[in-house]
């Protein structure tokens with residue numbers, strides 16, 4: 001989502017005459033768009049500001065703006081602690097960034113803009129075209145979270161759940177497709193909680209997917225990240241009914257232990273999660289599931305960890321992420337006694353080895369098979385292309401006369417744990 005927000009911030013500041021530069025010292029303004037999910041996020045921002053300071057030591061000082069969730073969480077504190085920062089702008093206020101910069105240039109007074117103004121944000125953003133013209137582009141459709149998992153900062157930094165009006169999203173999608181986008185990834189902290197209420201009528205994610213599915217030159221649709229509790233039957237059935245919806249779902253389970261899920265306040269248990277997986281497989285037998293796992297959550301025992309391992313084997317997850325728990329200031333879990341770090345590291349290694357084995361077995365199954373790939377770009381100086389298959393696997397392959405944006409069939413000849421390799425097998429796939 002930060003990538004989407006960063007691109008939109010660029011679109012916004014372009015209206016007051018700024019453009020992106022890759023030459024650091026050419027910059028008149030630095031905008032550090034920050035994420036608070038990562039460990040030690042705040043300290044990383046101060047380190048980055050330190051590097052900017054050093055680079056501009058004997059030069060004129062650039063305007064320095066910290067935006068995103070760290071700005072939201074730290075707010076005034078950042079302006080106090082680091083005088084080199086001129087402005088902090090929260091993730092729900094960045095639509096005002098152009099006016100804020102102009103105000104700053106007039107008055108030279110520090111600005112703290114951290115309101116939760118999510119409705120106005122999207123009203124403003126719709127006036128400025130999204131100029132992202134990648135083959136695969138993001139669209140934020142939902143923000144915020146009402147789930148309050150005990151380890152997570154999102155409800156505090158992004159605010160309550162909000163769904164954008166569907167007309168705005170469909171307009172943005174059509175606009176991106178006209179610029180060359182062929183795959184759209186719908187984003188939200190709780191994307192499958194998307195529900196726009198219009199005259200007391202629900203317009204849910206399933207309806208949005210069906211409407212997007214009708215866009216002529218759009219070939220693929222994905223959405224991320226979902227909460228198990230919001231995987232309703234109408235949405236699950238989209239994996240049967242919407243041919244452009246790709247058969248992979250990122251559905252974080254976090255732990256296989258009901259005790260830990262309760263301590264995390266995840267609002268689902270293992271059996272509920274497994275029932276969703278079963279329904280998804282019934283809707284589309286090819287579907288694959290990826291997940292996030294938190295290891296060493298306060299109170300996790302060997303038995304709890306073992307239950308996570310068993311769940312991983314049972315579901316056969318691919319493309320998953322795993323982390324050792326680390327406390328986020330201000331969250332309920334941060335008050336708990338932490339687990340032994342060494343033991344957590346051992347568990348993480350074991351779990352990652354199992355995930356890696358599953359990934360390798362999954363990738364091995366593609367060898368000698370044809371795999372439909374959406375080409376994203378040509379590799380520099382080579383007759384090779386990069387793209388992704390339906391399951392998001394990166395594929396590098398040899399081919400002639402292909403263009404980014406085309407769907408091609410690739411015969412897979414080899415693999416490693418991260419990628420598949422092959423060559424174009426047959427004629428291009430007909431546009432969906």
Ligand code: SF4
Pocket residue numbers: 145146147148149152153154155189190227
């Ligand atoms: S559902 Fe996701 S975003 Fe919401 S609190 Fe839990 S982990 Fe954070």
